[in-house]
Amino acid sequence: MTRAQGAGGGAQIETLPPIAVIDELWIRGALAERRLMHGRAEQRGGEIFAIDERDDALVAACEEAIARMRGVVPPDARVRLVSRNGDATMTVELNGISIVTTPEFLSADVQLLRTPPAPRPRPLRPAPCVWHHGSAAVLLHEAVGHPRELGVPEIEWPRWLRIDTPMELRRASFSDVPLRRMTRVVVSQEDAPFALPEPRIDVQLVRGGAYDPLTDVVTIDVAVPRFTIRATRAQIAAALAGAAGEPLRYPGVVCSREGQELVVGSFAPLLVTRELP
């Protein structure tokens, strides 16, 4: 972001970074949709002027990233390729379940969709949950990250838990208002208690989630196995029973606020929760 004094000594003019985005939708190996979007914006005080001006270097970087992703599109899935200013994100959906990944991790992450874990007897809910593959990052993205974005007062979390949620002013397109958003969620543990509960539900993949600041309720839609959690932050904090190991990269969170979809990196250790509503 660059700054200059406005004409006549008025509000400062800030040139917001230009943005170029290419996204493509591939269905079973065939291109179905392709969009190019680009533009720049200037902000003066509380006013933004945005225009869809092209930055050739950014568009070229996006084209290069898209070409790289096209080469590895799984032929039997619904795949969305997105490059924003040259980065590379792939959302891969198989059998109604999706992950968000990059070409680097594609192969390993798609395996999670192709080889669901062997079914275990599943207790009736509510039951303790064990959050695998870093999926607890989604739970804490909603319960800790969004309240921090919105300036909601913190509540007390277990002492063994660390939740790092660096924030930046981010925006999805050139015409969007920059919002204070998480760039990633890194959950870690220090000397946490850990015991695998029996019976338990093994959470493998999460479909999505939400945080409502009015009610302080967090909603988590678990994809594998399929169920939904609705609990207040206090209930979630009280349910955190333990954790083990280093943070694992969860394949993907595309976070939406005010219609602006942004990727948020997500990392969490194996985590255990007591019964949640």
Added chain:
Amino acid sequence: MIYRKWGRTVRWENGTLVRVEEAGEAREEDGVFVAQPIEHRVIPSASEGSRAHVVAAAEGILRCAQDDIRIERLIVTAGVALHQYSDTQWQDETRRVHVALTRKPWRVLVDDANVAPVAGALARCEGERDFEHVLVPPHIHIDVPCEKEQLPGGLDGYGRPIERRRVDGEPPNFYRPSYRVRPVRRWMNVRAIPFGAMQAAPRVLALVDGGKALVEDGGRIFVTRLRLDRVTAAAESGEMLL
């Protein structure tokens, strides 16, 4: 065939005023939808009136915050766009308002500029109460199971006229919210086909998150759960009795 759009919008979004100029085109070839920006050529002029309208509307709505009523979300937009598809060219102007008012534990959603009466009513809300019937005015849009019709007016995403049709089977018209979005078949300008006998009942003032509504009952205000599984009657005006 190529669809092209040139547009300007002014948008108040939670305290920031955003002015956008853009132009783009979309084409569908062999089932592939492709969209990209184009040269601006002629962008229809948006008068300073648009900016003034948006700012005045937003400031008026912000004044509705009182005591424990908060304005959680406020979007006001005014836009003008020139569209072209094949030999058809058309221009439209849009004005939209989206407001979320909160008073714990309720979140009230208002999609028109007349927010003050709703905010005043929310401040006087006495609690939640069930009612046998409620009246839903035509400007509040809800999806309920009944016989419906598409009213004539305007053009669709391919510049084709929207005509009066009974809502049945595949919609004849396409909705194109942006040049970047593949048009989808959709019924537009929909209302319930008048039937049954209307009667007095508490009147819905606005929708409340969670399938509820803010209603006025003889000067008293309540939140009530909406029963969306049945419609008792519908009037020529578009008002419905649930």
